[in-house]
Amino acid sequence: MTKRTFVRKRYWNEPEMGWYEKAYLPEILRGLAITGGVFLRNMAKWMTGKKGALTTYYPEETRWDYARGNRGKHVLVQRPDGSPQCIACNLCATVCPAKVIEIEAAFDPADAAHPKYPARFEIDYSRCVFCGLCVEACPEDAIRMEKEVPAFPSPDRHAMWLSKEELLTWKPARDAAKPYPPRPEGAKDRP
Amino acid sequence: MLADLVVAVLFIVYAISVLMGFGTILTWVERKQAAVMADRIGANRAYIRIPGTQVKLVWWGLFHGMADGLKMLVKEDWKPRTYDWYAYAVAPWVVFTPVLLVFAVIPFGGMLTPAKLFAPLAAWFGDKSYPMQIANLDGGLLIIFAFSGMTIIGAMLAGWSSSNKFSLLGALRAGSQMISYELVLGLTVLGLILVYGTVNLDEMVRHQSGTVLGFLPAWGIVYQPFAATLFLTAAIAENKRIPFDLPEAESELIAGYYTEYSAMKMGLFMFAEFIEIAIIGALFTTLFLGGYNLPFMNDGGFAFPGGATLGMPHGAVVVTQLGVFLLKVFVMCSFQILIRWSLPRFRYDQVLAFAWKFLFPLALANLVVTAVVMWALGK
Numbered sequence: 001m002t003k004r005t006f007v008r009k010r011y012w013n014e015p016e017m018g019w020y021e022k023a024y025l026p027e028i029l030r031g032l033a034i035t036g037g038v039f040l041r042n043m044a045k046w047m048t049g050k051k052g053a054l055t056t057y058y059p060e061e062t063r064w065d066y067a068r069g070n071r072g073k074h075v076l077v078q079r080p081d082g083s084p085q086c087i088a089c090n091l092c093a094t095v096c097p098a099k100v101i102e103i104e105a106a107f108d109p110a111d112a113a114h115p116k117y118p119a120r121f122e123i124d125y126s127r128c129v130f131c132g133l134c135v136e137a138c139p140e141d142a143i144r145m146e147k148e149v150p151a152f153p154s155p156d157r158h159a160m161w162l163s164k165e166e167l168l169t170w171k172p173a174r175d176a177a178k179p180y181p182p183r184p185e186g187a188k189d190r191p
Numbered sequence: 192m193l194a195d196l197v198v199a200v201l202f203i204v205y206a207i208s209v210l211m212g213f214g215t216i217l218t219w220v221e222r223k224q225a226a227v228m229a230d231r232i233g234a235n236r237a238y239i240r241i242p243g244t245q246v247k248l249v250w251w252g253l254f255h256g257m258a259d260g261l262k263m264l265v266k267e268d269w270k271p272r273t274y275d276w277y278a279y280a281v282a283p284w285v286v287f288t289p290v291l292l293v294f295a296v297i298p299f300g301g302m303l304t305p306a307k308l309f310a311p312l313a314a315w316f317g318d319k320s321y322p323m324q325i326a327n328l329d330g331g332l333l334i335i336f337a338f339s340g341m342t343i344i345g346a347m348l349a350g351w352s353s354s355n356k357f358s359l360l361g362a363l364r365a366g367s368q369m370i371s372y373e374l375v376l377g378l379t380v381l382g383l384i385l386v387y388g389t390v391n392l393d394e395m396v397r398h399q400s401g402t403v404l405g406f407l408p409a410w411g412i413v414y415q416p417f418a419a420t421l422f423l424t425a426a427i428a429e430n431k432r433i434p435f436d437l438p439e440a441e442s443e444l445i446a447g448y449y450t451e452y453s454a455m456k457m458g459l460f461m462f463a464e465f466i467e468i469a470i471i472g473a474l475f476t477t478l479f480l481g482g483y484n485l486p487f488m489n490d491g492g493f494a495f496p497g498g499a500t501l502g503m504p505h506g507a508v509v510v511t512q513l514g515v516f517l518l519k520v521f522v523m524c525s526f527q528i529l530i531r532w533s534l535p536r537f538r539y540d541q542v543l544a545f546a547w548k549f550l551f552p553l554a555l556a557n558l559v560v561t562a563v564v565m566w567a568l569g570k
Contacts, residue, residue, distance in 0.1 A: 032529060035529060036533075039227050042227045042228070046227070052227060053226070053232045054231070055230075
């Protein structure tokens with residue numbers, strides 16, 4: 001067997017270094033000057049009371065530049081009388097990939113138009129992925145998402161559930177829901 | 192006699208608290224400086240709550256060091272089923288102790304005359320004065336090399352006794368790297384010894400309080416700028432930090448020679464590394480940056496190049512010298528951290544080639560040039 005000499009492969013983007021780069025020390029000093037310059041610049045900002053970092057200091061600070069179409073929090077749409085438009089069909093809870101929606105349906109025989117209504121409607125924000133599929137799934141346009149984010153986080157994960165009362169705080173005047181027949185006399189009072 | 196003992200104990204307590212303080216603070220400084228260099232905020236969540244109130248002291252995350260120490264103390268002290276438990280148990284201390292001992296010969300201040308400091312002490316101390324240094328030895332520099340060479344033994348012991356292949360590889364790398372760079376370290380300092388004509392560190396510092404060429408402070412870095420660069424490079428390699436952290440390269444060897452150590456034993460290795468940063472800073476300050484003195488300053492006050500002098504009271508001199516020494520050491524530590532977070536790691540063959548083919552010949556050339564110049568000047 002003949003002994004083959006090893007030939008190193010040359011790459012097309014191999015760095016070409018002149019004597020200056022090969023001397024190593026000037027380039028090291030240049031690198032140190034760059035990092036040291038960044039350090040001094042940021043340090044001067046901290047010293048003068050400004051923020052010298054790109055990091056958002058999360059629970060204390062939130063970013064100002066949420067996207068215009070950001071979907072951060074669920075709202076339940078109300079009828080003109082203030083009851084939720086939800087008919088407790090459970091479609092949103094079924095489609096939810098993170099399984100964060102919990103609905104407990106109740107029956108109101110006095111309201112003939114929509115006898116089924118949610119007695120409990122809760123969303124667990126510790127697991128919500130904000131995909132918006134619940135909004136897509138809703139046949140009654142009863143759940144929507146708005147730009148604001150709920151005032152989380154919390155050190156207690158049980159504090160990260162939003163109940164029906166909190167979801168019903170959205171009362172748009174312009175977008176009053178579809179014209180429904182007036183509420184019959186004697187219908188159960190639904191908060 | 193008792194007075195001497197009191198002063199000695201005071202110096203030892205001061206030196207140890209300075210070293211421990213630097214070791215603790217530097218863990219925080221390293222994280223925080225790295226964060227500021229990278230446009231981040233850095234460690235800032237650990238806090239101490241004043242009991243009974245909701246007042247949380249955050250103090251820019253200074254308590255993260257304490258939290259780390261506590262974590263290491265309460266962690267499980269896991270041991271490998273190694274056949275050499277004695278070497279395994281002794282190794283962290285063999286690394287840690289010499290690092291502390293090195294500081295014994297480094298002067299952290301000039302002459303201290305207690306009688307001049309506080310009048311009531313005159314009856315007790317008379318006019319005795321003490322150099323602010325634990326041990327004023329004639330062979331100070333040699334002691335430093337003797338002790339800092341001992342840390343290799345600890346690293347080798349740790350790697351061998353762990354009976355782990357990563358540890359052994361790390362130990363072998365540590366051994367060859369540290370011996371190579373020890374040589375460079377010694378050669379760079381030889382030039383300085385030629386200039387000063389002594390290896391007593393206190394006399395070296397006194398020599399640096401004058402002027403050279405009429406206006407420059409007679410610092411070692413002015414006499415030997417080249418040696419200063421080589422010395423700092425070799426010292427960082429001695430300390431096994433990036434860009435020379437091959438013995439403990441995380442991405443290759445997990446943690447190198449202390450892979451099998453856990454809890455506070457591992458903490459000792461880390462702590463020794465951080466104290467060694469301070470030691471390197473102190474050594475560089477003493478040898479090249481005029482030690483505990485400001486430029487043109489001596490034990491009596493300032494003597495400016497123009498011939499003007501400015502006397503200072505003894506108390507002011509002592510406080511200035513202690514403060515200036517700490518400040519210089521801190522700046523050097525910060526510079527080492529800057530290097531550690533700026534440069535990428537070498538390959539292992541590059542580390543050794545760098546020592547033997549680049550630093551070693553340069554150190555020799557520096558020594559030869561210094562010797563010739565000193566001979567030409569007739570000293």
